Amino acid sequence: MIRAAFAVSMLLPGVATAQALQCSVSPNTALSVRPDLPSEREPQRLLPIGHYTLAISWAPQYCRNKQDDPRASFQCGGDNRFGFVLHGLWPDGVGKEWPQYCKSTPLLSPATIRTNLCATPSAQLLQHEWAKHGTCMAGETPESYFGRSTGLYRKLRYPDMMGLSRRPLTAGRFAQAFARVNPGMRPDMMRVTTTREGWLDELWICMDKSFRYARCPAHQGGVAPSAKLRIWRGRR
Numbered sequence: 605m606i607r608a609a610f611a612v613s614m615l616l617p618g619v620a621t622a623q624a625l626q627c628s629v630s631p632n633t634a635l636s637v638r639p640d641l642p643s644e645r646e647p648q649r650l651l652p653i654g655h656y657t658l659a660i661s662w663a664p665q666y667c668r669n670k671q672d673d674p675r676a677s678f679q680c681g682g683d684n685r686f687g688f689v690l691h692g693l694w695p696d697g698v699g700k701e702w703p704q705y706c707k708s709t710p711l712l713s714p715a716t717i718r719t720n721l722c723a724t725p726s727a728q729l730l731q732h733e734w735a736k737h738g739t740c741m742a743g744e745t746p747e748s749y750f751g752r753s754t755g756l757y758r759k760l761r762y763p764d765m766m767g768l769s770r771r772p773l774t775a776g777r778f779a780q781a782f783a784r785v786n787p788g789m790r791p792d793m794m795r796v797t798t799t800r801e802g803w804l805d806e807l808w809i810c811m812d813k814s815f816r817y818a819r820c821p822a823h824q825g826g827v828a829p830s831a832k833l834r835i836w837r838g839r840r
Contacts, residue, residue, distance in 0.1 A: 625685040627722035633678060635714040637727050640735040642705035650706055653740070654698035655818060656811040658756050659691035662804045663725075664838030679725035688762065690723045691806060692733035693753035695740045700823045706740035716746050723754045756815060761785040769835035776829025782807065786817075793817045795826025796833065804835045 642648040664687075667680035679686060696702045712734060717727045724730050730750070738749035763781040775798070779791035795808040810820040820826075827833075 625687060627684050627686070627725070629718055629721050633718075633721070635717045635721075635727050637711055637717070637731040639711065640728075640732045646704065646736070648705040649697075649701060649703050650740075651697045651701060651703040653695040653703060653813065655696045655813060655821070656815060657694040657696055657824075658753070658809040658811060659694060659806055660688045660757065660760070660809070661691045661806045662835070663687060663689050665799065665803050665805055665836045667838060668836055675728075676726070678721065678727075684725065686725060687765065688760070688807070689725055690753060690757040691729070692724070692737055693749070693756065694737050696821075703740040704736045709735050709739055709746075712746055716750065720750045720754060723750075723757055752815070756811075760809075765835060766837060769837050773833045773835070774829060775827045775831045775833045778804070778833055778835075779829065789817045790819075791829070792819050795820055795824050796831075797826050798831065798833060802832050802834050804833055 663679060667676065670676040670680045673680070678684060679689070694702065712727075712731050717730055720730055721727065724733065733753075734746050734749060738744055738746065741749060744752075763785050768778065768781060775796040776791060778796060779794050782794065783789045783791050789809070793810050795810070796804070797806045797808065799805055808820075808824065808826060810818050810824065812818040
């Protein structure tokens with residue numbers, strides 16, 4: 605059994621360095637995946653890479669209505685507890701479109717899924733990220749792609765999420781708080797996404813072709829810095 609239990613908790617004030625508050629991959633954890641293929645809605649696009657996005661998701665919000673969903677059982681059920689989790693590392697294009705599904709790929713091995721499941725707590729999402737995004741990065745294997753994305757993810761530090769959730773907040777103030785605890789990062793190097801009701805959903809961190817933090821392009825998306833933001837604390 606692989607266990608990752610961290611002493612640093614997001615319940616405590618200050619900077620948090622642990623993404624998974626508790627994560628256990630047992631021998632019985634489901635590791636099977638199905639193919640993730642291009643479609644009419646998500647076609648193959650072979651485009652040059654202009655920059656990258658590191659996307660992280662706020663797990664308490666994702667799990668808010670998925671406690672009984674078997675597809676989300678690893679992330680949202682049992683004893684596992686997560687704060688920010690890694691959605692993926694996305695190669696972006698030079699303009700508004702991005703490369704995707706650049707080449708066919710076999711299913712990920714159970715060993716690769718097991719190694720990365722406490723960062724991206726969904727076997728099928730891991731398959732999706734490699735098929736849609738990782739295959740567009742020249743020279744990458746599943747192991748090197750996830751090694752790069754999880755390495756960037758694990759370097760991130762987090763503000764006091766519980767404290768932020770208890771006071772009036774905007775997307776801009778949240779970006780400022782996040783930038784303050786991550787050396788070399790500025791608020792204009794990230795985009796905040798929310799649900800329709802204004803709850804924190806994801807944070808998209810912009811990077812250049814050398815994987816250094818960079819100013820986001822105007823078309824990157826996200827809500828306006830002035831948008832009101834709420835943070836769902838979940839069961840904590």
